Amino acid sequence: MARRPLGIVMNGVTGRMGYRQHLLRSILAIRDQGGLRLADGTVLWPEPVLVGRSADKLRALADRHGLTEWTTDLNAALERSDVEIYFDAQVTSARAAAIRAAVAAGKHVYTEKPLAEDTGEAVALARLADEAGVKHGVVQDKLFLPGLRKLKRLVDGGFFGRILSVRGEFGYWVFEGDWQEAQRPSWNYRAEDGGGIILDMFAHWRYVLEDIFAPVRSVQCLGATHIPERVDENGKTYTCTADDAAYGIFELDGGIVAQINSSWTTRVFRDELVEFQVDGTEGSAVAGLRRCRVQHRAMTPKPVWNPDLPVTEKFRDQWQEVPDNADFDNGFKVQWEMFLRHVAEDAEFTWDFYAGARGVQLAELGLRSWREGRRIEIPDLGR
Template structure:
């Protein structure tokens, strides 16, 4: 597990996924055996790795990637983006199965090359697509599968929050996120997410039009040094999906939250609408839709929010990262299918690359189909 000293690698992948699988007694496989994951922690800081291992009662850690690969079946990568491709190439060359955070690589060419190398090597490979496993989006998928919306017309997404500049309050995200030369930028980060959300829930993305921005031009690094932000911190995207569905998604690290959750999607259809977030999902059917009339001269008399219904859980939702980890491990050790391979990850990088190009050229761009 490379990159586990970082926020996501530590909290979501090590603690809430791999260690959580151990805490539940391992992962049952279809043949009746139980898989017991033994993590080998890899990173650049010996002190951080030793402290992490001691905290969680682990004994295997190293700063030498080759040493870690020699004693492992699966390689996992949660490093900064610009370090990922080289490490994954090494894992493939060592014949290891690979599971990785997104984006798969910094550009489409690198992503497709990793896909080709992985397929040639005959290894199993996967990319984290965590938002598909959020309770709110699982409920939304339930509505779609049940025909609640009728014909889906549009999707509107709002994601983001204010990331402090790092001077008078510590930033919640690492500084490399705001340096393009280090693989930062919200388009490369979030468009990879939006690709698999849109593709899996609503239909293949056919075109993109994007306007990016660097709203905060100077930030302060972890050591207190000011630096110039060279990467985009906001993106305003318009996507055309198959079936004529229009999706609009705003992504920003320079916005203050006035919504119930940090990400929300409103889906409007001929028969009903829904608003889904990380955990909640609320709906309004056509039969219960109010009939507002535009009149700016009088106060609004309709409490619009009160007329939406909460979609019940109807099940217990596990941590989304853990759920996908279990699927990938069953894919590796039991041969079960796994849909989110390197090619799926490459599609996310493709959309980010085309989004950046759309911003640069000021135009709408078609999204061609990718094949392995």
């Protein structure tokens, strides 16, 4: 059995997402399973080259997992002839310049979102990659969550009839960093470093809404910086210049109205950290990270509003669980395998830089809607 090594420069792997989801649970997991078998029987073997700013952290990470290739010199890594793919999990503000360098070096590029800090730069990166003839993709991990895959199955099967609305709740309390350590890095709360929940999460909501339901045609957003000061990784108090909560209304094709609350300043009273309720003429569903429950029109009870008596119905018990009917692997790993096949055997991969640019566009227009206090229609970006 032939084995084909494939070098991947992985930039930003000392960060939370870059390490846990992309290196540990994706690339190293693919190696642990014996590589990725291609259609012709060849086994693709990822060879990561770790890149970051701290030599000590990179060395420790490489030693922990038996890896030997790491460097703090991105340009040197990109010059290697055995490298075919560049992956970026850096802070948003550093991403565009690194991607430009990778494209100039002739590498295929796979990157975390958001692709860039503004729509113009995102579109420019997409066109630059096209002109260079390199393949490009953006992480769209929420589409591969078991709960949303079940929800997509319901939509494709016509379960809902005419879809009326989508209501989403995402978030949790991120500690301020004073008496408990924050779960997110401090740059998330500084606009000058590419932080903010609108830039972060609206890029997700664009592909979730479009891939599962319908194209997004307008946005109306109210953002907030509910916590004005936090404490960073070095114990220093800093002023938060980016939004930590966003309340958005999105109009979709077909008259569908989506409302999604995104917050790093909310305490969780729901079954999962993200949940979407979809209501249609024939039925409704509530989907989270893993679970999806439904209530069909024929099985919908008839609640009676009576504030003078205690509720006797157990509303959650009136819903049915959607079965798995499939094995669900880690969503980041699944998309990595798809992109590797895209590079190695030209398999289809639809989530390219243009899809990433549409996510940046929605975030940018969401910020503008908040700033101007109005609903904004979303123009077609084209290619």
